[in-house]
Amino acid sequence: YNKIDILNIMNNTENHYLKYFLVISLALAIFILPNLFESKTTKTEAETAQIISVADNVTKIDYKNYPLSIDRMRKAKYEGSELIIESKIQSDGYYNKYIASYISDNLKIYGLLTIPAGEMPKDGWPTIVFNHGYIRPNKYKTTGYYKPYIRSLTNAGYIVFMPDYRGHDKSDGEPDSQYFSPSYTIDALNAMESLKKFKYVNPDKIGMWGHSDGGNVIMRAIATRPDDIKVAVIWGGVMASYDILTSDWQQMVTYQQPQYDLDIENMHMKELIETHDWPRDNPDFWNSIDPLN
16 A cells, blocks of 8 residues: 555544554654664664774784794894704714704704814815704604715715704704794704804805705795805705695695694694684785795
C-alpha cells in the first residue's frame, strides 16, 4: 500500500482497532525506523574508522629495528677480541694446527686454526673464515670435520679459522637457527674482526668460505659487511627466499632431516610467522631480514 491507500482504508473502515493499528504502524514507519537505520549506519562508520586506524598503525611498524633485519645488523658493532691460542694439536699436513678462541656477544667461542708453514708474507697470510654446515651441536667436535678441505687451503698458503659457533662443542651459549636468528652470523663476523688483530693475518686479505648452512651465514655476513669481506666462496649453500625456507624447501630435497635437526634449524620460525604472518602475506617484514633481497 502507498500512503493514499492507507488513508482511504482508515476513512472507510468501521473497525476502530484497525484504525489504531494503522496509525501506530504509520508513526513507527515515519519517526522511529529511520533513526534505527541512522544509528546502525553511524556504528558501521565508526567501526570502519577504527579499522582504518588499525591499518595505519600496521604500516608504521619499523621492521628495520628487528634484530635479524639487515639494516639493524649493519648498524651493530662487531669488535671481536684478541684471538687466543688455547692449545697446539697434531697436524696432518705441512702446517701448524691449533685450538683458538675469541669473544662474540660476550660468549667464548672456540675454533680450529691452521697456519701455513714456511716464511710468512711481509703483510701477513691471506686468511679464510671457514663457516661449516649444519652438524648436530651435541655431536660437533672442533677438530672432527672438513679435514681435507682445510688441509688443502692451508697448504695453498692461507690461514684458515673455522669457528665452532655458539653452543657447539666447548663454545659458550646455546645452539641457534642460522635462518631465523643472527647468532651464527654474529659469531662469524666477530671471528673476522678477531683475525684482523692476529699478528700472522693480513687484515686486508680476509675472505669467507662456507658449506651448506654456512653458505647462508656467508650471505648474511656479506649483506652486513660488504666492504670487509674481500671474497667469498659458497659450496652447496642453502640459498633460498624465506617464502621457500618457511614452507617448501623440505619438499625440494631428497634428504629428509630428523625432527631434532629441523627443530634447531627452524628455531624461531613459528614465533616469527605468528608475529609477522607468512612471507607471502607480509613481504615487507620478510624482505627486511632476507640477505638475498
